[in-house]
Amino acid sequence: MSFLYAIAVAAYAGCGLYLMLSRHFMRVILGLALMTNGAILMIFFSGRLGSMMPAIIPFGDTALAFDAANSLPQALVLTAIVIAFALTAFTAVLAVAAYRRFGGLDIARIRAAEDLGSPFKPASRKYPSSKNREKKRHG
């Protein structure tokens, strides 16, 4: 069971990493989501599998039964899932915004930030120089 679980974590993380290496932003987002799921499974696994007893104190008792499931990883996993959901939603919105502005999601072709103030591009190619602007104004 543990071995199977470890394989599942590895598969999630591996597939996620593979997708993240893609140039397509949508695939990168899917890869991130897969990898996060792998990490979440791993947290769950780190609390050890085995007990199926819910971590609930029976009525009348004052403490958990000794063989109850470890409830801390469940709480951690819940937190991580909520956070991962919010960030995945945000990156999806970011993808929509990028698609509207650049007309595509190929990361290698999205270079707006790279071109802003880049030292490797003559400034004249990006902005019309002052001389050109003068000419336009007068002519």
Place this chain on the structure above:
Amino acid sequence: MVDQIDLVWPVLLPLGFAALTACLWGAIGAQRVVTIAGVIAQLYVSLRLLFTILETGPLAIQFGGWAPPFGITFVADALAAVLVATTGVVVLGVGLFALYDMRQRHAHSGYYPLFFGLVAAVNGSFLTGDIFNLYVWFEIMLIASLGLLAISRTPAQIDGAIKYGILNLFGTILFIFALALIYGSAGTMNMADLARILPELPLTPGVAAAALMLIAAFGVKAGAFPLFFWLPASYHTANFAVGAIFAGLLTKVGVYATFRVFTLLYEAEAPVFSLVFTGLAGTTMLIGVIGAVVQTNIRRMLSFLLVSHIGNMLMGLAIATPEALTGATFYIVHHIVVMANLFMVAGAIAAVSGSDNLGRIGGLLRSQPLLALLFLIPALSLSGVPPFSGFWGKFLLVDAAFRAESYWLAFIMLLAGFLTLYAVSRIWMEAFWKDAPIKLSARRRLPPVYAVSIAVLGAVTVGIGLFAQPLVELSITASAEMLDPASYVAAVFGEPEAVRLGESLPGETQ
């Protein structure tokens, strides 16, 4: 009891102001007034925490009345308290700066709530004593900073946010993996508890892999050498006030987390870690500054300089003697103030000359002598010229490196400092000395709010430089506490008897 409540205010107060400004969504004027009150109150509670800690030593508070290892803990020792106080100072400066820089449309995009959310997350990361809680604060910081980064929604900002978001998310995923490995090995998430348990454990592959993943995860956050590429790809696209708060605080949270984890949970003095940190520090210092000297955009240049100086801080951990950690603590405080200030100066330069691109501006010494003075203070401090704060930070670090016989690190640091001086002199010559290439149709005035906020942080820099002794003593306390985790553990668990009680409990299945 009153003292312990002080610990919570630096996080609770900005969260409250975030909620308040969100409630005043439509009323921009009211949001501004609330923000002024908020940043002043923030400075007050942060300084109050610092003075409390100076009196009492490390303090801790347990949430929900749980016994120490089970609930979430907040701990403030000298390092955390001094960083929270510095955050308060920077938040005051940038908060004032943003009053003019952030226009109505930015406020409509939720600037003020996001700003306070970011402050809460930064202080939360400094104060938390639970490593999973640290992850949660990291994520809050990430989501708030993504919103701030893309607040104008220009193509460049969307592009910057993509790079910033993806690489930082990858870092946090590594962080979760490391947390799972640590929890699987030690069975606790409380850092004080881990400080007792982890060093006793044999170095299994899980524990070792967790350490490496933590280095990578915090390296992404801090902007260390092979992992810093998101930083110069995004910081120059942000609005000026946002860039200033990012440059001041975000990377330093990563540095703080590295310091905390590798002094408390692992021992940075171990040969393998000191090798890794020496490599990271050296390459980060060199590559960062070499990237900086070719840049023509002021904020891109500053971003690379920021990366380079992260290497200076990591150098403290690479040497890991008391002197080196003292120097690194001093350096972090100095750097937070100076970097935020320089990004604000870049904003002021753009406001008076229409661009922050060195090729398109000039003649500012004649037209804006006050701005020239305000630029010189943080710029000279950054490159380590006495009598400003940077000199003392570098002096302490280089001194520690020589004492520990790490001559190469000292040499690289001095070289990087020299190249930093070269880079900022380029800004000086291009922006201030040479004649303006484009005649502006009307002379623009420096907005008074800019001058005030830059002058406030500049005064802090000069103050630290002229009266370095209190901060040096504080750094010595911080480094002594870092090297002796017992004080941290004692702050969380209280009396030694309570520690024994915690050990006798059978884990979570009590």
